[in-house]
Amino acid sequence: MTDWNGRLLNDKPLSPYTWFRVGGPAKRLATPYDEAALSELLAATEGPVLAIGVGSNLLVRDGGIDGTVIRLGRGFNQITVGGNRIHAGSAALDAKVATAAADAGIAGLEFLRGVPGTIGGAVRMNAGCYGTETGDRLISARVALRDGTIRTYENADLGFGYRHCGLPDDAVVIGATFAGTADDPAAIHDRMGTLMQNREAAQPIRDKTGGSTFRNPPGESAWKLVDAAGCRGLTVGGAQMSEKHCNFMINTGDATAADLETLGETIRQRVRETSGHDLHWEIKRIGNPELHT
Ligand SMILES: Cc1cc2nc3c(=O)[nH]c(=O)nc-3n(C[C@H](O)[C@H](O)[C@H](O)COP(=O)(O)OP(=O)(O)OC[C@H]3O[C@@H](n4cnc5c(N)ncnc54)[C@H](O)[C@@H]3O)c2cc1C
Structure with a gap:
């Protein structure tokens, strides 16, 4: 890929590219500047690839991603x-x-x-x-x-x-x-x-969040089940279930991805115990829990 029309960075932390502001590095972060460069990158790349947007629905785990993350920018926003x-x-x-x-x-x-x-x-x-x-x-x-x-x-x-x-x-x-x-x-x-x-009025849209954490089960609202399980405002480390909208998780400042994921799993367990519903994550969780050296 000589003279490739784009930017390639190795071991690039992904936290600045997500709304939660957590997560480890991508082994390779690729930013192609046009379609031809994107095609060339995909054809030449071995191993896993994953496109991301602005990370408003992503929980990147603390160990980062062992593959190539593709972030489209200039050239793809007309x-x-x-x-x-x-x-x-x-x-x-x-x-x-x-x-x-x-x-x-x-x-x-x-x-x-x-x-x-x-x-x-x-x-x-x-x-x-x-x-x-x-x-x-x-x-x-x-x-x-x-x-x-x-x-x-x-x-x-x-x-x-x-x-x-x-x-x-x-x-x-x-x-x-x-x-x-x-x-x-x-x-x-x-x-x-x-x-x-x-x-x-209804959502903590100015916080470090990932939007709705769980999908609504058929005929149910995830937030109502979370509320009924007593999990509004629940915290794990720096992660909190929003008081304003209890299907939104928030990084209150120094949360790790592990804090956020543990909070989500704790809530799933409590909802299962309280109402029998098995909540499914809507937020996409990607990457490794720990850094592979
Ligand atoms: C405050 C807040 C409010 C929200 N409200 C809503 C809402 O009302 N309704 C709703 O549906 N969602 C909502 N969301 C969630 C989120 O904004 C949406 O899911 C959004 O579509 C994600 O877009 P993104 O660019 O941030 O994608 P990312 O979060 O970066 O990625 C999300 C998924 O899309 C994939 N992806 C991203 N770009 C590409 C691409 N170019 N090609 C292929 N795959 C790609 C990623 O691999 C990942 O699987 C909210 C989030 C926040 C933080």
């Missing part, structure tokens, strides 16, 4: 509008895409204003809120596969489910096209403003 469609690179922030859609009079993407991740993360997680999910508005996604080939997937081929998409774990989303409906930009902005006020 947003273009045509008619009622909007195309966004996978590094574009969801909030910017929502705002661009509103400015262009495209309704239906307001929900993205409240998700603090990137378009790549939104596709992977089928992110959603207030009744709309990414898969409800997505037309197609452009994706790089593990061998470096690039494919466009139509919505029906992406296997969207609750906070899930059926792409292989090592696929890298490059960008996505969404469709909305025509509306007055001021009305769309108003709806987004209301959504953000509700969110600010």
Whole structure:
């Protein structure tokens, strides 16, 4: 990979790249600057690869990651509008895409204003809120596969489910096209403003958090089960279950990834004992508990 158009760093700590601000180093952190560089990287790389966005749904364990972590940035964050469609690179922030859609009079993407991740993360997680999910508005996604080939997937081929998409774990989303409906930009902005006020009132969005910790079991709310198990405000080391929204974990300052994971597992056990429900993690936990030397 001589003259590769990107940046490669070895043993790069990942904590600054996650909302929780915890986690060990990536053996290799790769930032390709364009699609050709991404393809070249994938074709030339041995061992595991994993794309990350802005780490708003990630708990990177303290021992870090033994493979290549790919972080898309410059070259992958363009947003273009045509008619009622909007195309966004996978590094574009969801909030910017929502705002661009509103400015262009495209309704239906307001929900993205409240998700603090990137378009790549939104596709992977089928992110959603207030009744709309990414898969409800997505037309197609452009994706790089593990061998470096690039494919466009139509919505029906992406296997969207609750906070899930059926792409292989090592696929890298490059960008996505969404469709909305025509509306007055001021009305769309108003709806987004209301959504953000509700969110600010209900969630600890200014803390070091990873969003919802557990998936909602069918017909249940995870936060209600956590509350009923007496776990609101529960702490382990520097990790705490938020008092404001008890399905959000917080790093209160000096938490380790182990503190956060132990807190989550303690809560799972207490919920099992109290209500019989087996909560499943929504936050993606990746990497090794301890550093391999
Ligand atoms: C305060 C707060 C509020 C939140 N509210 C919501 C909410 O209302 N609804 C909701 O759904 N989520 C919510 N989340 C969770 C999170 O924002 C979403 O899951 C978001 O889609 C993650 O995007 P990201 O770019 O941060 O991805 P990351 O956290 O970096 O990664 C998440 C997953 O996506 C994969 N991924 C990321 N980028 C790519 C890519 N380019 N190609 C392939 N895979 C990729 C990663 O491998 C990982 O598996 C919230 C989080 C926080 C901190």
